[in-house]
Amino acid sequence: MHSLIARMLSRLAIEPRIDVVFPDGTLQSIGQGTAPRLRMRIVDSPTELKLALNPELALGEAVMDGRVVVEQGSLYDLLDALVAAVHRARPKGWGKVLEGLRTAVRRFHQHNTPALARRNVAHHYDLKSDFFRLFLDPDMQYSCAYFAEPGMTLAQAQLAKKRHIMGKLDLKPGQRVLDIGCGWGGMALSIAGGTGASVTGITLSEEQLAIAQQRGAESGLPVEFRLQDYRHLAEPFDRIVSVGMFEHVGVGYYRDYFRKIRELLSDDGVALVHTIGRSTPPGATNPFIAKYIFPGGYIPAMSEVAAAVEQEGLIITDVEVLRLHYAETLKVWRENFLARRDEAVAMYDERFARMWEFYLAACEASFRHDDLVVFQFQLAKKLDGLPITRGYIEEREGELAGKSTPMKVTEPA
Structure with a gap:
């Protein structure tokens, strides 16, 4: 053999x-x-x-x-x-056959009804929050950081990511913002603290929700966090942000997702969807990731996202592709994890620690050498809902960087 x-x-x-x-x-x-x-x-x-x-x-x-x-x-x-x-x-030979078979049945594995979506989220995100603290930045941003300048620390790059997204949203005081997949609340708190907008964050993770609600109460900012599926929302919002959640939607639900965004946005509303993507045609989820890490998850091709957006009547007003930023993010996560690996073993066991080391290492290698990138899709309902040149993004980022408020959101307890 x-x-x-x-x-x-x-x-x-x-x-x-x-x-x-x-x-x-x-x-x-x-x-x-x-x-x-x-x-x-x-x-x-x-x-x-x-x-x-x-x-x-x-x-x-x-x-x-x-x-x-x-x-x-x-x-x-x-x-x-x-x-x-x-x-x-x-892929060649048998490897190509396996890839074709996985692609053919991917909709079955991504049948993310509200009940299954909650179960899939719990599998990963309802691990102990203390476990995620072993390797994430203090704000617990569990998505690709933005290394805007050489030499940035992970915390600085995650703050830069939030400001970059906030700049693209062109936020104003008094606006209502929806954060789909709000995690432990860091993005929502930064938006509310830095812009004066009020934010509703939704998640399907009970573990994340408890910490987000605690942080929100301690901050005194206009934020609300709920355990809710995006499909069950009805109230209007001026801005919608979603960071690292679209990977869990499933290809069979892309049109439902963007239809709901269109329904929830005000007429001059703007949405920003930040998601891992593939620079190749549509494919299938890596079988190890699908079985052990993110059941029901899938990394979309740009063509799949764009087609669903177009079919639901939204306008793609800006697209940015972040290359290698996630490789650098994962490098820091992996190093942080290895430095505190004994604590992970104590929380769970040796097999679990080996699984997570493999996951972090394999993902870093994939973002460094394979076809994985990060897409940021800016969406609107009207052509004139935003300035017609991109200069405002950098201006908004600069304004946010000049304020101390976004830095003063509460860290997870």
Whole structure:
């Protein structure tokens, strides 16, 4: 069986070299280059078979279970080399067949009714908030940061992200703002504190809601947080923001999502949707991510988003593609996580910690080498709802940076 795995790997232009130790003790070196070699051990024969048949799922599971062990280099080094090599090669043969099958059945796996959406959210976001504090910034922004300047810390880059989005929303005092998927409340608090707008944040995570409500009460700002599905809203809003939530909507619900945004927006309203995206045609969710991390999730192609927006009568007034910002965000998250890994093990167990290390490392490598980016779609109902040049965005960001209020939102307790 290891001859099959070796043949699969030998087709990839892997750099640096990887020494693969098979269960029978056989060692095979694969790859090229002069960088320090990596070394991985496959512990048992059943794992060999799984890796050969479905490597995208089996590798993560084997790392979780301790059946693939990195003996030289780090797990990130290994995944970085593999992801870069696979991206250069593109799926062929059996890998292409698997990808086609996953794409064909993706709507079934993303059947995100309100009940299923809440269950899927709970799977990930209702983990202990103390766990997320191990690696996130103090404001607990669990989405791509914006490294607007070299040398920014994670906290600075997350603040820059919020200001960038607030600038695009062209916010004014007294406006009503909806935050779909508000997380632990950081974006809503920054908007209310920095602009004088009132914000309603909705989430399906009870764990996030409790902290957001506590922060809101302590802040004294005009914010409200609810446990509510976006499909059940009816009141009007001047602005709508959604950061890191669209990935959980599901391809079968894109038109419903944008139809609801159109219904909720005032006539001169503006929406900003910040989402992970793919720079390739539509595809399927990575099977490891779908099974263990984000059930029901999917990373959309720009064509899928744009088509749904057009069909629901909204106008795309601005699109920005953030490249490599998420790779840098994940790098800091991964380093923070590894520095406090023992605490994660104490909260859950070793298998859980290995799963999360694999998730963070694999995602960083994917954003660095594969086709993953971040889209920011600015949407409106009217052509004249915003200034006709982009200069106002930078002006609004500068105004926000000149105020101290956005910095003074309460940190999670």
